[in-house]
Amino acid sequence: MKLATKREMNQLDQDAMSQYGIPSLLLMEHAAYGVFCYLMEEHQGKSVTILCGSGNNGGDGLALARILYSFKKVQVQVVLLVEEEKLSSDGKVYYTICEKLGIPIYRYLEEMELVWELIEEAQVLVDAIFGTGLTRPITGSFYKVIEKVNASSAFKVSVDIPSGIHPDTADVLGIAVEADCTLTFQVPKVGQFLYPGIAHIGTLRVVDIGIPKELVSKMSCMHYAIDEDMAKGMLPDRPIRSNKGTYGKVLMIGGQVGMGGAICLASKAVMKVGAGLVTIAVPNALALLTQQKVTEAITLSLPERDGHLDETAATILKEHMMQYSTIGIGPGIGRSGMIQKIMEVVLESDKSIVVDADGLYALKPYLNQLKARKAPIIITPHPGEMSYLSGESIADILAHPVESARSFSERYGIIVVLKIERMIVAVPDGSIYINSRGHSAIAKGGAGDVLTGFITGLLAQNKQPVSAALLGCYLHADTACSLARLKGSYSVLPSDLIEHVGESFKGLENKH
Numbered sequence: 001m002k003l004a005t006k007r008e009m010n011q012l013d014q015d016a017m018s019q020y021g022i023p024s025l026l027l028m029e030h031a032a033y034g035v036f037c038y039l040m041e042e043h044q045g046k047s048v049t050i051l052c053g054s055g056n057n058g059g060d061g062l063a064l065a066r067i068l069y070s071f072k073k074v075q076v077q078v079v080l081l082v083e084e085e086k087l088s089s090d091g092k093v094y095y096t097i098c099e100k101l102g103i104p105i106y107r108y109l110e111e112m113e114l115v116w117e118l119i120e121e122a123q124v125l126v127d128a129i130f131g132t133g134l135t136r137p138i139t140g141s142f143y144k145v146i147e148k149v150n151a152s153s154a155f156k157v158s159v160d161i162p163s164g165i166h167p168d169t170a171d172v173l174g175i176a177v178e179a180d181c182t183l184t185f186q187v188p189k190v191g192q193f194l195y196p197g198i199a200h201i202g203t204l205r206v207v208d209i210g211i212p213k214e215l216v217s218k219m220s221c222m223h224y225a226i227d228e229d230m231a232k233g234m235l236p237d238r239p240i241r242s243n244k245g246t247y248g249k250v251l252m253i254g255g256q257v258g259m260g261g262a263i264c265l266a267s268k269a270v271m272k273v274g275a276g277l278v279t280i281a282v283p284n285a286l287a288l289l290t291q292q293k294v295t296e297a298i299t300l301s302l303p304e305r306d307g308h309l310d311e312t313a314a315t316i317l318k319e320h321m322m323q324y325s326t327i328g329i330g331p332g333i334g335r336s337g338m339i340q341k342i343m344e345v346v347l348e349s350d351k352s353i354v355v356d357a358d359g360l361y362a363l364k365p366y367l368n369q370l371k372a373r374k375a376p377i378i379i380t381p382h383p384g385e386m387s388y389l390s391g392e393s394i395a396d397i398l399a400h401p402v403e404s405a406r407s408f409s410e411r412y413g414i415i416v417v418l419k420i421e422r423m424i425v426a427v428p429d430g431s432i433y434i435n436s437r438g439h440s441a442i443a444k445g446g447a448g449d450v451l452t453g454f455i456t457g458l459l460a461q462n463k464q465p466v467s468a469a470l471l472g473c474y475l476h477a478d479t480a481c482s483l484a485r486l487k488g489s490y491s492v493l494p495s496d497l498i499e500h501v502g503e504s505f506k507g508l509e510n511k512h
């Protein structure tokens, strides 16, 4: 699903007006009607208090007041947060109608105490204060009102975007409405998929406001949400005439003494997403463990020193590498200097590679050579690993995760999967994909290893590495969300993701 920035959304509105002659008032009417339909569906019989700002978002609120009052005689009141002269021209049209209809309009600047009472006692509060036109931090009377809105026990519906959330970055500009539901228009905004925006939007619904479909599909954008439809389109084929070789031969390299679980989890995850064959290359001391833990895999037992893979393992791996299609390296491998040699051999190969965890530490010296490599590389860092690789602070990465992942991906020509609340996949052409799902239930050691396994297993089956990264992220998050719904937020284990990923696959297979 496409995601729009403020500029792209404005352009879309402008194109609808200039190319199709659709007046802005009609778009506003459709926007308001979409909110009206939602209110009738979910909150019929409740009184509605609409808070309106000066821009077109406030205009949407006034248009909604007219529809509620005229069609359903819903008890509706408007709180105007600015002087009426400051309303946008479309907003003024609806303001005049509301006034003539006799809809109660309270002026915040004149009746502050009364407005606070209205907010406190409201059943449904509609936030039409600021939309995509927010330009600076919220202060003064607007701040006070939003503070009161957040303290109210009313059900809160935000029009287009919760007031205070930046539509591109998801930043809170001063303060932001904590909505229970957000009805966004035509195309969701990037800021509705990133933190802290995701903590303010509640349930997100997309309302069609009649912008022609051709314009939306032509709309150029660089941001996409990884959703069910996208994931469905990326399922690898499973033809009748096939065998294990059809679905890729994967070599998983990792493990050190005391860290055997990570490579077992990752390798099992590879098989669970449909790969045909897996070989697990580990230090000698872990060979028995991997055989017992991942029954279906083959174990390649390698020389070790001090519990880590010894650099002589690189020569053995080089001899074996030809027979594999895909390599996953990193889970539990440790940061011994000896891993460097192994990474060198892996990078010299013509195989598709996924690098995770401590493998990323061994990758760093080779970053400048990656663009010249023909076969794809996917890296799956968490913010700490990303910080080590890029030199940015963790705080900066968390503050600008999209830019951080994008610039790294472009600079080195690799696919970056940044593991934050909603995983971000950055592609070297500058495109950004943001996971539409995610759950803190799997913020646990081992969850990253499972993701590495999912992506590696899909990469072995998919021709497109981007698809493997996107589908891997989707399956990981979707399974986590389903498990959290079933078991709650505390007791889901990363190994449960492996156990239950089949249900997520099945959901996609059965989707029409």
Ligand SMILES: NC(=O)C1=CN([C@@H]2O[C@H](COP(=O)(O)OP(=O)(O)OC[C@H]3O[C@@H](n4cnc5c(N)ncnc54)[C@H](OP(=O)(O)O)[C@@H]3O)[C@@H](O)[C@H]2O)[C@@H](O)CC1
Pocket: 010, 013, 024, 027, 028, 029, 031, 053, 054, 055, 056, 057, 058, 060, 088, 129, 130, 131, 132, 133, 134, 135, 136, 137, 138, 139, 142, 159, 160, 161, 185, 209
């Ligand atoms: N055809 C369309 O385009 C359609 C658009 N639609 C709707 O319009 C919305 C976008 O409308 P918009 O561009 O008028 O912006 P919006 O967010 O309502 O208000 C901006 C106003 O707030 C002000 N202001 C800004 N920051 C401030 C601050 N911190 N503190 C105080 N004031 C601040 C700013 O004034 P100024 O910066 O000049 O002071 C300006 O007056 C969009 O989200 C959707 O809901 C739909 O109807 C469908 C069709």
Ligand SMILES: [K+]
Pocket: 057, 127, 128, 129, 130, 131, 158, 159, 160, 161, 162, 163
């Ligand atoms: K709003």
